[in-house]
Amino acid sequence: MKTALVTGATSGIGRAIALELAQAGYRVxxxxxxxxxxxxxxxxQITPLVLDVTDRPAVAAALAGLEIDVLVNNAGMMPPLGNFADADMDDIDRAIGVNLTAVLALTRLVVPQMRQRGSGHVLFTGSAAAHAPFPNMAAYSAAKAGISGFAAALRADLSPHGIRVTEIVPGRVETALYADILDADARAAMYAAKAVQPQDVAQMVRAVLALPEWADVTRFDIMPTRPTTPSQQVKK
Structure with missing residues (x-):
């Protein structure tokens, strides 16, 4: 039985991926x-692991001795929305630390064993904000653009060893990501049209993993049919 490590599995996309992969027969x-x-x-099928991905010693201790076949780097956070000129440096540091730095550190712990075995799959939950400009999201966009560049370069490093790398690029997904930074009216406006559901992303991940080892979906974009621009709904 293959083992998948899914970060940010407490809610939203991460939770849906964990449940979907367990259903697909993975030990999660x-x-x-x-x-x-x-x-x-x-x-x-699912073993819970209480872990803060920014705590490097704790992450290293938790992963010691584990053999990971699939790594889903999904943990992330959204800093307060607003013009970058008004942003708090603590919020900027946290956005980069959680969404980018911690992801690189965790991946560095896992990929050596994959390279040694000559197999494995690393997935990253990126964002449409990495590939198109949105107002009020500069720090978040920077972190997710870093994820996109890292995924592409990591693929170049690891594909000769039979390791697949996939960047997941969601648009507006109905999760709790904006719960603490948008009021109820703004969230209602953001989800006025049907948004992508976490389960939709999870089903795509399962399909990507089910492809034969010689086929790598390097990136997939999954967007709502009727998009909006949620970052313009800034909490006052």
Whole structure:
């Protein structure tokens, strides 16, 4: 049985991916910061791992001795929306630390074993904000653009060893990502048209992983049919 490590598995896209991969027959290690949320999806196929991905010693200790076949780098956060000229440096540092630096550090721990085995698959939850300009999201866009560049360069490093790398590029997905930074009216406006659901992304991930080892989906974009620009709905 192959083992998949999914970060940010307490809710949204990460939770949906963890459940979908368990259904597909993977042994899933579901990592996240909320013990109660992880307990809600624990099963014979899903092992919860309470973990803050920015805590490097804790991450290294948790992964020691584990053999990971699939790494889904999904953990992330959205800093407060607003003009970059008004942004707080602590919010900028946190956005880069969680969305980019921690991802590189975790990947560095996992990919040597994949290279040694000559197989593995690394996936990154990126964002449409990495590939098109949106107002009020400069720091988040920078971090996700870093993920996009890293995924492409990592593929160049690892593809000769039979390792696949996929960048997931979601548009507007109905998750809790904006829960703490947009008021109820702004969230209602953002989801006025049907948004992509976390399960939609999870089904795509399962399909990508099911391809034969000689086929690598390097990037897939998944957008709502009727898009909006949520970053313009800034909480006052």
């Amino acid at each position: 290690i579901a990592a996240g910061r909320s013990e109660p949320a992880l307990a809600g999806i624990a099963s014979g």
